[in-house]
Amino acid sequence: MHWILAVSIFFLFVSSWWMLGLPLPSEVFRFREFPFQLHKNLGITLVMVLAVLLYVRFKHRPAPVTSEAMRPWMQKLAVADHVILYVIIIACCVSGYMSSSYSGWGTTFWWLVEFPNWGYENEALNILYSDIHLWTCWALLAIMAVHISGALYHAFLNDGVVRRMLRL
Secondary structure (H helix, E strand, O other), X not given: OHHHHHHHHHHHHHHHHHHHOOOOOOOOOOOOHHHHHXXXXXXXXXXXXXXXXXXXXXXXXXXXXXXXXXXXXXXXXXXXXXXXXXXXXXXXXXXXXXXXXXOOOOOEEOOOEEOOOOOOOOHHHHHHHHHHHHHHHHHHHHHHHHHHHHHHHHHHHOOOHHHHHHOO
């Protein structure tokens, strides 16, 4: 599940830059709808996968740390990193969905289920949630850099923490 989340988040960042580079929709350019729906569908699915991951994580606690290299402050930092990571992922997805709700464009989940539009077409609220979405995405990139740096630190240290993460 970790890698499904990681690859999905990477795709969401790449697709957002692609989407925003497309021309605005008009009678001639209707193709912009597909990448936006795909982006929204992946974001909604990401929240569902994260919910399952959190359920499994709370149901089956991680293996205990046995390495002397993992000091208590590092354990606290790792827990804080994960909590912040999960909160920011949810904030990104919720703010993106709320922006979409106030944009006037509906969301059809994987082109099968029409999601309710919680809002109405309101440019000011669309921009507000869009800005929140943008800044939470930048925050997500920053915390992901910290997360990856921590994993690389332990991989190069070869202190057993990476083996514990991979359950080897």
